Amino acid sequence: MKPLSLYIHVPFCRSKCAYCDFASFPGREGEWGRYFEALWGEMEGWRDELSDREVATVFFGGGTPTLVDAGYIEETLARARRIWPFAPDAEITLEGNPGTLTPQKLAVYGRAGVNRLSMGAQSFDDGLLQSLGRIHTAAQIGEAVRMARGAGFSNINLDLMYALPGQTMAQWRDTLEAALGLGVPHISAYSLIVEEGTPMAARVARGEAVVPDDDAVNALQREAVSRLAAAGLARYEISNYARPGFECRHNLVYWNRGDYLGLGCAAHSLVDGTRFSNPATLDGYLSGARRLDQQRLTAADAMEETLMLSTRTTRGLDLAAWSAAFGAPFERGREAALAKLAAGGFIEISDGFLRLTPRGMQVQDAVVLELMEADE
Amino acid sequence: MSYDQSRIRNFCIIAHIDHGKSTLADRILERTGVMKQRDMTDQVLDSMELERERGITIKSKAVRMPYVAKDGKEYILNLIDTPGHVDFTYEVSRALAACEGAILVVDASQGIEAQTLANVYMALEHDLEILPVINKIDLPSAQPEVVKQEIEDEIGLDCEGCPLVSAKQGIGIDDVLEDIVKNVPAPADDADAPLQALIFDSYYDNYRGAISSVRLKAGSVKVGDRIRMMAGNREFEVTEVGAYLPLGYSPKDSLNAGEVGYIAASIKDIADIRVGDTITLADNPAAEPLPGYKPVLPMVYCGIYPADGADYESLRDALEKLRLNDAALSYEPETSVALGYGFRCGFLGLLHMEIIQERLEREFDLDLVTTAPSVVYKVVKTDGETVFIDNPTNLPPVQEIDWMEEPMVDAQVITPQDYVGAIMELCQDKRGTFKDMKYIEGGRVLLKYDMPLNEVIYDFFDQLKSRTRGYASFDYELKGYARSDLVKLDMLLNGEQCDALSIIVHKDRAYPRGRSIAEKLKDAIPRQLFEIPIQAAIGGKVIARETVKALRKDVLAKCYGGDISRKKKLLEKQKEGKKRMRQVGSVAVPSEAFMAVLKMD
Numbered sequence: 001m002k003p004l005s006l007y008i009h010v011p012f013c014r015s016k017c018a019y020c021d022f023a024s025f026p027g028r029e030g031e032w033g034r035y036f037e038a039l040w041g042e043m044e045g046w047r048d049e050l051s052d053r054e055v056a057t058v059f060f061g062g063g064t065p066t067l068v069d070a071g072y073i074e075e076t077l078a079r080a081r082r083i084w085p086f087a088p089d090a091e092i093t094l095e096g097n098p099g100t101l102t103p104q105k106l107a108v109y110g111r112a113g114v115n116r117l118s119m120g121a122q123s124f125d126d127g128l129l130q131s132l133g134r135i136h137t138a139a140q141i142g143e144a145v146r147m148a149r150g151a152g153f154s155n156i157n158l159d160l161m162y163a164l165p166g167q168t169m170a171q172w173r174d175t176l177e178a179a180l181g182l183g184v185p186h187i188s189a190y191s192l193i194v195e196e197g198t199p200m201a202a203r204v205a206r207g208e209a210v211v212p213d214d215d216a217v218n219a220l221q222r223e224a225v226s227r228l229a230a231a232g233l234a235r236y237e238i239s240n241y242a243r244p245g246f247e248c249r250h251n252l253v254y255w256n257r258g259d260y261l262g263l264g265c266a267a268h269s270l271v272d273g274t275r276f277s278n279p280a281t282l283d284g285y286l287s288g289a290r291r292l293d294q295q296r297l298t299a300a301d302a303m304e305e306t307l308m309l310s311t312r313t314t315r316g317l318d319l320a321a322w323s324a325a326f327g328a329p330f331e332r333g334r335e336a337a338l339a340k341l342a343a344g345g346f347i348e349i350s351d352g353f354l355r356l357t358p359r360g361m362q363v364q365d366a367v368v369l370e371l372m373e374a375d376e
Numbered sequence: 377m378s379y380d381q382s383r384i385r386n387f388c389i390i391a392h393i394d395h396g397k398s399t400l401a402d403r404i405l406e407r408t409g410v411m412k413q414r415d416m417t418d419q420v421l422d423s424m425e426l427e428r429e430r431g432i433t434i435k436s437k438a439v440r441m442p443y444v445a446k447d448g449k450e451y452i453l454n455l456i457d458t459p460g461h462v463d464f465t466y467e468v469s470r471a472l473a474a475c476e477g478a479i480l481v482v483d484a485s486q487g488i489e490a491q492t493l494a495n496v497y498m499a500l501e502h503d504l505e506i507l508p509v510i511n512k513i514d515l516p517s518a519q520p521e522v523v524k525q526e527i528e529d530e531i532g533l534d535c536e537g538c539p540l541v542s543a544k545q546g547i548g549i550d551d552v553l554e555d556i557v558k559n560v561p562a563p564a565d566d567a568d569a570p571l572q573a574l575i576f577d578s579y580y581d582n583y584r585g586a587i588s589s590v591r592l593k594a595g596s597v598k599v600g601d602r603i604r605m606m607a608g609n610r611e612f613e614v615t616e617v618g619a620y621l622p623l624g625y626s627p628k629d630s631l632n633a634g635e636v637g638y639i640a641a642s643i644k645d646i647a648d649i650r651v652g653d654t655i656t657l658a659d660n661p662a663a664e665p666l667p668g669y670k671p672v673l674p675m676v677y678c679g680i681y682p683a684d685g686a687d688y689e690s691l692r693d694a695l696e697k698l699r700l701n702d703a704a705l706s707y708e709p710e711t712s713v714a715l716g717y718g719f720r721c722g723f724l725g726l727l728h729m730e731i732i733q734e735r736l737e738r739e740f741d742l743d744l745v746t747t748a749p750s751v752v753y754k755v756v757k758t759d760g761e762t763v764f765i766d767n768p769t770n771l772p773p774v775q776e777i778d779w780m781e782e783p784m785v786d787a788q789v790i791t792p793q794d795y796v797g798a799i800m801e802l803c804q805d806k807r808g809t810f811k812d813m814k815y816i817e818g819g820r821v822l823l824k825y826d827m828p829l830n831e832v833i834y835d836f837f838d839q840l841k842s843r844t845r846g847y848a849s850f851d852y853e854l855k856g857y858a859r860s861d862l863v864k865l866d867m868l869l870n871g872e873q874c875d876a877l878s879i880i881v882h883k884d885r886a887y888p889r890g891r892s893i894a895e896k897l898k899d900a901i902p903r904q905l906f907e908i909p910i911q912a913a914i915g916g917k918v919i920a921r922e923t924v925k926a927l928r929k930d931v932l933a934k935c936y937g938g939d940i941s942r943k944k945k946l947l948e949k950q951k952e953g954k955k956r957m958r959q960v961g962s963v964a965v966p967s968e969a970f971m972a973v974l975k976m977d
Contacts, residue, residue, distance in 0.1 A: 007938055193932070214928035238931060254938045268939040277941070293941075305940065308947060340962065344906055364931040366905050369950050 003056035004084065005253045008039070008076060009264035010065040011282050014100070018133035018203070021195035023266030024063040025282045036072045038286060039264045040079050042278075045290075046261065047083050050271070053259075055084045057091040057250035060114075066096025070108035077112045086113075091249045093118055093157075098144035099136035106151035116248075117148050118157040118188075124178035125171050128164055131209075133199070138178065145182045155246060157186035162220040164192050165200075165209035172220050173227070180231045185246035189224045190239050191217055218362055225358060237313045238361050255309045257302075273297050299326060308368045316355035330354065333374030341370060381567070381634040383449065385560045386591065387507075388456045388471055390499060391481035392489035392849070396511040399543040400481055400552070401457060405622055407549045408441035408453065437577065438474075438589055438636050440619035440626070445557045453556060454619075454636035456576065456591075466672055466724075467704075469498055470576040470652050473668060474591035474636060477505040477560030479552065480533070484510045484518035484540075487526050488816075489790065494851050496531055507555050508533050514542035530816060563634030570662040571595030571603075571655065573631075573639065578649040580700035584616060584640040588649050591636050593666055595657070598630035602658040603641060606665040610648055611658050612641035646700050672704045674722025675783070675854060676729055676749045676833055677766040679710060679876065680736070681718030683743035683956055683967050688717045694740035695719060698732060705732060710767065714876040714960045715745055715970070720767055723749075726833055745958070745967040747876050751829045754781040754857050768878040771864050774915060781857040783829040786811075789840070791848035793819050798843040806831035807882060827852070828860065830880070865890055867897065868911040868918075872961035876970055891920040898922040900969035908963050 012032065013024040058080070060073060073094065080086075093116040094109055101119075109117075123129050124138040136144075141158070148156055158179050162172050179187055194201050194211060203209040212220070225235050233241040237255065240248065253260055262269040265285035268277045276294040279285045297305070303326055310317040322330040331338060338354075341347045346360035346367050360367050391397040441453045458471040472478065478499040482492060499506055508527050510520045524535040539555055541548030577589035597603065601614045618627035619637045631637045643649060651672065654665035682691045695707045706722035723729040729749060736742050753765045756778045765771050787808065791799055796813075800823070803810070808825035816822055832852060840848055865886050867877035877897075881889050890912025897910050901924050912920040932943050957964040 218929055254940070260938050262938060266939075268941065270938065275941075277939070304947070305944075308943060309940065341905070346905060362929050362931060363905060363927050365946065365950065366927055366930045368947065369954060370905065372947070372951060 001052055001054040001085070003087070003258065004050065004053035005057040005250055005258060005260035006055060006059070006080060007250075007260055007262040007267055007269075008058065008060050008065075009262065009267045009278075010060055010062040010068060010072075011035070011265045011285075012067050013062065013064045014067060014097075014135055015133065018131070019192060019195065019198055019200040020133075021198055022063070023280050023282075028282060031282070031286070032068050032072060034286060035264075035282070036068075036076065038288075040076065042290060043076075043079060043083060043263050050084075050261065053084050055080065055086045055090055056258075057253060058093065059250040060094045062095055064097045064100060064120075065094050066100040066105060070105040070112075073114070074108050074112035077114075081113075091116055093248065093250055095120070097134075097136060098141045099134075101144045101147055103147055103151060106148060106153070110152050115153070116155040116157070117153050118159065118186075118248075119144060121158040121179065122161045123164070123167075123171075124175040125167075128167060128171065131166070132161070132164070141178075142182060145184065155186070156184045157188060157248065158182070158184050160187060160189045160224075161192050162189060162224065163212055163217040165204070165211050167212070167220070169220065169223065172223060176224060176227045180228070180233075185233070185243040186248065187228060187233055187241045188239055189221070189228075189241065191221065221362070222358070235314060235358075238364060252313070255313050257305060257309060273302075302326070304372060307371060311354070311356050311364060311368060312361075314355065316353035319349070319352050319354060334371055336375075337370045341367060379567075379632050379635075381565065381632075382562045383451045384454065384563055384634050385451055385477065385556050386454045386456065386475045386563060386634075386636055387477040387479060387556055387560050388458050388475045388504075389479045389481060390458065390472075390492075390495035391511075392483070392486070392492045392495075395481050395483040395486065395489070395492070396543045397481050400479070400509070400511060400541070400549075401455060403543050403546055403549045404453075404455060404553065405439065405441065406546075407553065408443045410439065410441050410622055438620050439622050440636065443553055443557070446554055447557075451557050452635075453553070456636065466670070467577070467651060468495070469502070469668070470574070472499055472502045472504060473666075474574055474576040475502070475504055475560075476563060477507060477556065479556070480506050480508045480527075481511050482508060482523055482527060484512045484520045484523055485515055487519075487523045488530055489849055493531075493790070494788070505560055506531075506533055507552075507559055508535050508538045509548075509552055509555075510535075510538060510540050511543055513540045514545050514547065565592065565633035566594045567596060567633040569594040569633075570660050571597050571601075571657045572662045572666055573597060573655040574666050575649060575651055575653050575655060578646055578651055578703060580646050581640070584642075586643040586646045586649050586700070588639045588641075588655065589620075589636075590631070590639055590655060592631050592633045594633050594662065595660075596630050596632040597639060597655070597657070603639070603655050604658045604661060605648065605650070605653050606656055606662075607653040607669050607671075608648055608650055612643055612648075614639055614641050616640040646703050649703065651703065672724070674704070674706050674724060674752075675829065676723045676725055676751060677720055678723075678729060678749040679712060679715065679718055679747035679767070680707075680721050680733070681712065681715040681745045681747075683745050685716045687742060690740065691719065691736070691742055691744075694736050694742060695721070697740075698735060702732075704728065712747075712769070712876045714874045714958050714965070715747070716958075718745075722766065726837070743956075743967075745970055747970055748879055749833050750880065751783050751833060753783075753862065753880055756780070765880075768864055768880045769875045771880065774864075779859055780862045782860045782862060784855045784858045785827055785829050785832060785852040786855050787825045787827045787832065787850065787852045789823045789825070789848050789850050790816070791821055791823065791844055793821050795844040795848055796821050796823070799823060799840070799848060802836075802839055802843055803827065806836060807885075826855065828858075828882070829854070830882075863914050865893075866913050867893060868909075868913055869897075869901075869960045869963040869965065870906075870908050871911075872963075873913075874960045874965070876958075886914055887919050890914075894920045894922040897969055898924055901963070901965055903927040904964060906962070 011023050011025050013026045015026050092114045094114045095118045098119050121141045126137050228241040232243050235241050236247050259271050265282050266280045274296050276291045279289045319330050389397045438456045443453050444450050456471050458468045520540050527533050527535050539548045539551035572594040573590040573592045575588045581587050604611045617631045617639050618625050652669040656662040699705050704724050707719040710720040755763045757776050758778045803825045808827040812824040814822040861883040863883050865879050865881050866873050894910045894912050907926045908924040910922045911918045957966050
């Protein structure tokens with residue numbers, strides 16, 4: 001049976017963070033029930049079309065999936081299991097906010113089969129947390145992790161953010177230390193992107209917030225790589241670090257272009273070589289629109305995606321797999337670009353893989369652009 | 377009305393820009409009834425969109441207007457419109473040669489301006505009767521008496537009883553028309569002599585082919601006649617002759633001496649009709665052509681390339697179409713290592729160049745990359761051969777050059793007294809040689825300089841404008857060539873020379889120019905994976921250097937929830953941007969960078 005990954009979007013939050021431009025809609029608590037009914041209906045609609053699949057991973061993302069009544073999560077997983085068989089070792093991740101976890105909820109998640117928790121810690125500096133508009137404190141992160149452990153969860157991720165306005169290297173080191181001090185096996189460290197239309201962007205535009213320059217951001221990022229590596233968490237993707245065996249299999253599906261079905265509002269899917277997505281707004285989704293922007297991927301699309309996604313990982317681009325999939329060696333027509341990039345220390349090719357060096361990863365977009373087109 | 381030379385008045389209107397020439401022309405058309413008021417758009421004669429927008433006349437046109445004067449007789453008034461810009465001086469001069477009189481429009485508040493004088497002198501050269509008209513008398517700042525005095529003092533024209541008008545309000549238009557009838561001499565041309573028709577304009581009509589606008593100075597011409605272009609030395613059969621209406625043609629049986637009109641002869645190529653040439657009959661030719669013909673020589677050249685190489689054919693078609701109506705535009709295919717396939721285009725001047733570039737982008741929807749304009753240099757080689765160079769890339773190697781010459785202009789600036797210092801400084805900066813300074817009416821000063829054309833085309837207008845807050849006016853005329861210490865300044869990107877960025881410059885200016893271009897390029901070229909040294913060099917010697925630092929960070933941190941659409945869009949955008957950049961060796965250079973050479977500070 002072909003593996004399938006499920007992404008389930010929970011578009012609810014208690015409040016919107018200053019930097020957030022994801023599909024999340026605070027103040028819509030009254031619509032939880034309606035939303036999940038719709039989502040279950042959508043899932044049911046795939047029963048016939050996507051039979052003969054085994055669920056390998058599930059990821060509840062948001063929004064804040066831990067905000068809604070745990071029963072919704074439990075019921076969603078139960079219904080999924082009635083449609084597809086789950087692999088015995090299926091990875092089931094629930095994303096959440098440290099401030100919204102309770103022992104009661106955790107008990108329900110565990111019972112429902114959730115075996116991985118991903119918490120939006122972001123920082124262990126209360127001042128920075130506040131400026132980001134987070135609803136939790138540094139202390140609550142520790143409590144949440146201990147609470148999760150108490151409920152039997154050991155596979156825990158903490159999301160951290162750097163390149164925050166006003167963030168010093170010392171603060172970032174403290175945050176890394178605090179996260180490592182909690183003994184979690186997985187950390188995601190994202191550089192802040194100031195998105196248009198967010199309160200953060202307005203603050204930056206007004207000069208109230210100053211984001212660090214590229215060199216400072218690179219220094220923060222290098223600090224994460226070395227500190228986390230020293231603690232046994234190796235970088236396996238541009239923003240992701242894990243102890244061996246704790247890499248997020250669900251996210252790896254995205255980067256390896258495996259099949260995934262996104263359910264709920266704003267969810268994206270790649271199924272059998274076609275990409276599509278659901279309406280980005282809650283209202284759009286509730287109105288019943290589904291599977292928008294369908295794009296049947298051409299070979300050229302697939303090549304472009306393979307290049308831009310695989311080079312995010314430290315495993316790199318599998319040259320033999322490329323030849324097999326696209327009928328020509330990756331290197332053909334790219335000799336000059338590859339030589340130039342290798343000489344510049346941006347890439348290396350070994351054991352049949354093309355990998356970006358740490359330096360290359362800092363400029364991954366530009367490196368990919370150089371390799372995008374092969375000369376005839 | 378039958379043909380009677382004594383009832384014909386051929387005239388043009390001359391004025392400084394903005395003094396209301398086009399508006400007065402509109403009122404005259406309206407008053408004589410050839411245009412009904414409801415048909416009038418503002419400035420009928422300026423039919424090109426660009427002309428109306430810029431308020432300038434690019435091509436000349438002619439209109440025939442019947443007019444019953446106060447003496448009860450019917451006259452034929454031929455208004456010949458003339459271009460108003462120094463780039464088109466030759467066309468103005470041909471249009472003037474087709475007239476017996478000129479209405480000189482002077483703004484009642486502004487008084488005489490640089491172009492007023494230039495036009496008057498030109499009209500006097502053609503022995504035209506000049507009829508001053510004071511316009512814009514409705515403005516609160518109008519001082520018609522002061523301006524009249526100024527005209528009498530400075531130009532020596534009698535302003536007694538000259539029409540005081542407001543073209544805008546339609547005041548005094550009748551006076552102008554009566555003035556024309558009374559004071560513009562009727563033509564006195566020999567209708568029985570062999571045909572001599574002066575071509576004062578040409579353009580392309582989709583149905584009739586290339587058309588000559590003519591003034592018959594002798595003889596007559598009719599459909600079926602075999603005509604000969606005396607300078608062009610080609611023959612054609614006349615398919616149609618007639619007079620112009622404001623918005624069309626009025627075919628006639630024949631055109632006779634003294635008349636103004638058009639001749640169509642199924643001519644496919646506009647280049648066969650040269651403005652200033654004389655048309656005669658093949659089987660009864662005139663002994664001599666009319667005087668004054670000179671081939672139009674482009675003064676300014678630049679490379680025009682499609683931003684997207686795939687548009688090369690479209691660019692060629694567009695240039696071909698523009699060329700149909702503009703014999704002064706020249707173009708030759710050229711290739712640049714940096715820019716690929718494009719054209720080296722020749723223009724009458726900077727405005728002409730800007731207009732063509734704008735029309736290409738606007739009317740043909742093309743995205744262009746243009747190189748810095750260059751003048752034509754004369755190079756005398758050590759082997760004695762003389763070559764003319766319009767593209768710096770083609771300059772022979774230094775060791776083969778004995779000496780070089782550059783085109784010089786007579787430059788004339790009229791400015792309020794306060795700015796004399798600033799202008800002298802500017803002209804000095806531009807390697808000008810002071811010739812003369814004269815105080816004229818109204819606290820203004822006329823300055824004359826000899827100046828290299830290559831300094832005029834480089835940022836002179838903008839500087840003049842900014843240093844005199846727009847009060848000074850400028851006019852120039854090509855004077856000839858002068859020996860000069862010139863060098864080729866090359867730009868190197870990452871050690872590779874970029875041909876499209878080379879310029880020829882005076883040795884003394886090379887260092888600051890090189891430094892300024894390097895700085896401009898540094899800002900125009902985006903950071904790339906590798907550091908990019910930018911060097912300005914003369915021969916092999918580097919005279920300035922800048923560096924575009926390597927890209928430090930360019931990565932999307934997160935591909936959330938399997939939504940890779942953003943990342944894809946970003947890459948598409950970058951790919952698109954890359955396509956619009958030019959590859960110079962290993963460096964991607966955006967189109968705008970090639971214009972960096974143009975700007976001073």
